[in-house]
Amino acid sequence: MRINPKKCVACGNCTYVCPMGAIYIDPLLQRATINRDECVECYACYNGLSKEVLPPATVRFVRRTLANFRVRFEPEPDVCPTTAFEPDKLEWPRVVRRAFSDPRVPHESTGVSGRGTEEVKTNDVTDRVGIGEVGFTIELGRPGIGARFRDFQEMSRALAAVGVSFEKNNPITTLMTNVETGDIREDILNEKVMSAIIEIKVPVERCEEIIRIVWDVEKRIPTQVVMGVGVRCDEDGEEKIVLPILEKLGYDPQRAKTNIGLGRKVIRDLTNAAPVEAFKELENA
Amino acid sequence: MTNTLHRYGKAETFVDDYIVFSLPAKSKMAGQTGDALAAQKRFMTIASQYHPVSLGDALHGGALRPTKSNSIFGHWGKRNKPNLRKVLAGMSKAGTMAAVFDKRENAEAFVKRIKEEELGISVNISSSIENAKNACKVAGIPRHSIAYSLGFEHVGDNTPGKQAIMLSTMCGHGMVSINLAQKMMSFVRENRRSPREAAEAMSRFCSCGIFNTTRAKRILEDVRIGVK
Ligand code: SF4
Numbered sequence: 298m299r300i301n302p303k304k305c306v307a308c309g310n311c312t313y314v315c316p317m318g319a320i321y322i323d324p325l326l327q328r329a330t331i332n333r334d335e336c337v338e339c340y341a342c343y344n345g346l347s348k349e350v351l352p353p354a355t356v357r358f359v360r361r362t363l364a365n366f367r368v369r370f371e372p373e374p375d376v377c378p379t380t381a382f383e384p385d386k387l388e389w390p391r392v393v394r395r396a397f398s399d400p401r402v403p404h405e406s407t408g409v410s411g412r413g414t415e416e417v418k419t420n421d422v423t424d425r426v427g428i429g430e431v432g433f434t435i436e437l438g439r440p441g442i443g444a445r446f447r448d449f450q451e452m453s454r455a456l457a458a459v460g461v462s463f464e465k466n467n468p469i470t471t472l473m474t475n476v477e478t479g480d481i482r483e484d485i486l487n488e489k490v491m492s493a494i495i496e497i498k499v500p501v502e503r504c505e506e507i508i509r510i511v512w513d514v515e516k517r518i519p520t521q522v523v524m525g526v527g528v529r530c531d532e533d534g535e536e537k538i539v540l541p542i543l544e545k546l547g548y549d550p551q552r553a554k555t556n557i558g559l560g561r562k563v564i565r566d567l568t569n570a571a572p573v574e575a576f577k578e579l580e581n582a
Numbered sequence: 583m584t585n586t587l588h589r590y591g592k593a594e595t596f597v598d599d600y601i602v603f604s605l606p607a608k609s610k611m612a613g614q615t616g617d618a619l620a621a622q623k624r625f626m627t628i629a630s631q632y633h634p635v636s637l638g639d640a641l642h643g644g645a646l647r648p649t650k651s652n653s654i655f656g657h658w659g660k661r662n663k664p665n666l667r668k669v670l671a672g673m674s675k676a677g678t679m680a681a682v683f684d685k686r687e688n689a690e691a692f693v694k695r696i697k698e699e700e701l702g703i704s705v706n707i708s709s710s711i712e713n714a715k716n717a718c719k720v721a722g723i724p725r726h727s728i729a730y731s732l733g734f735e736h737v738g739d740n741t742p743g744k745q746a747i748m749l750s751t752m753c754g755h756g757m758v759s760i761n762l763a764q765k766m767m768s769f770v771r772e773n774r775r776s777p778r779e780a781a782e783a784m785s786r787f788c789s790c791g792i793f794n795t796t797r798a799k800r801i802l803e804d805v806r807i808g809v810k
């Protein structure tokens with residue numbers, strides 16, 4: 298990402314908007330500037346800020362004048378008043394930053410393959426995680442910290458060392474040079490991303506072991522780890538196997554994603570279905 | 583990235599926060615057949631009848647989106663309001679489609695209705711474990727699978743910055759920065775913006791449309807008067 302210095306009026310809005318805190322107003326240049334090493338190419342600035350077209354030279358003049366009266370130029374906080382952001386053409390390896398950080402990026406365009414599994418979100422159709430199994434999503438980088446691939450490698454190596462196998466279709470797995478050792482491509486180890494997920498599936502008996510490994514690695518890496526622990530419920534919709542393990546380890550889970558089991562192999566044919574109307578007053582809901 | 587699971591906060595802070603989303607099983611191995619987009623359009627249209635806070639199409643966005651003005655007068659113009667109709671009209675490809683509810687009765691009634699529709703598309707509830715359990719009970723369905731969120735559940739009640747993290751993590755993709763959340767908290771405290779304006783400003787960054795402005799407003803009201 299870059300900021301066009303001819304357009305920027307140094308209003309400072311974008312310095313708050315960047316999830317990585319990578320934008321600052323350079324005191325010498327008097328323009329917003331991006332610390333490229335910290336920027337993860339998430340495009341929150343470019344996609345998220347609303348765009349206005351105030352004339353930069355006039356705005357700078359007005360700002361200077363108003364400042365003499367201690368009056369501040371204050372555009373709406375989610376706006377770049379001069380549309381100053383301009384995406385760079387990203388080359389390898391920098392392009393991996395965007396692949397893992399911009400939720401809207403078309404994955405194919407980045408050279409990083411794999412999208413990850415749908416975890417247990419479609420388990421009612423895929424049966425990916427069966428009774429007696431646990432699907433882990435081990436995510437590094439939240440909230441708003443970011444992580445480098447060398448941090449992921451620390452985690453993947455530790456997991457590989459105990460013989461865990463990684464999900465084939467997961468983008469981090471596809472960036473490994475050796476899935477037996479958990480080694481990740483050397484040329485991307487310093488690349489930083491917003492967050493990314495290592496995905497594994499293990500028998501329930503290994504649940505505690507895996508969590509302890511994650512705890513151990515987390516102490517050594519300069520970011521945080523959150524986990525999704527995916528399990529199949531029993532016939533009554535209860536889950537009495539993994540929760541006690543988590544509680545024994547000191548967790549007190551509050552939040553979850555619950556698959557309610559409505560997925561089928563064949564989606565309903567709606568050709569002759571009675572139409573449904575959208576609610577009338579949809580705006581300003 | 584998983585966008586709805588890891589919202590920061592204790593179970594009680596999700597009292598007005600239910601994300602009900604649908605998605606097709608995309609892998610070939612899954613062998614799912616049929617018109618997923620048509621089913622998802624029906625899912626979202628029905629959701630619109632249950633007073634959602636937002637509808638979100640992960641590909642195109644939610645009810646509040648960033649704007650672009652071509653005239654300098656845009657700077658002084660009114661900000662856009664949430665527009666659910668635009669979300670419904672814009673769905674062009676099956677993917678993750680979400681409805682966000684702030685009232686238990688609406689979320690539960692929607693889940694019950696969607697069960698009766700038998701669309702065959704996978705549906706998940708992202709909320710507190712109890713909220714989802716209750717919704718399943720009302721609909722008379724056993725839960726199929728569950729993914730616990732671990733890592734954010736040890737929320738110290740007085741952790742400084744806790745509310746900024748609660749606001750920021752409502753976009754699981756990290757598009758709502760913690761610094762922006764803090765700025766909006768300050769704006770509300772100084773009465774430079776209303777909680778609604780501040781919540782809507784943050785919501786425009788959430789490109790999947792799952793940011794819950796009702797929960798955000800409630801958190802910002804607390805921030806204003808110093809409730810931790
Ligand atoms: S929001 Fe735009 S004008 Fe303001 S500092 Fe950032 S780039 Fe410059």
Ligand code: SF4
Nearest residue numbers: 315336337339340342
């Ligand atoms: S692309 Fe993302 S990380 Fe980079 S400057 Fe913009 S908001 Fe910050």
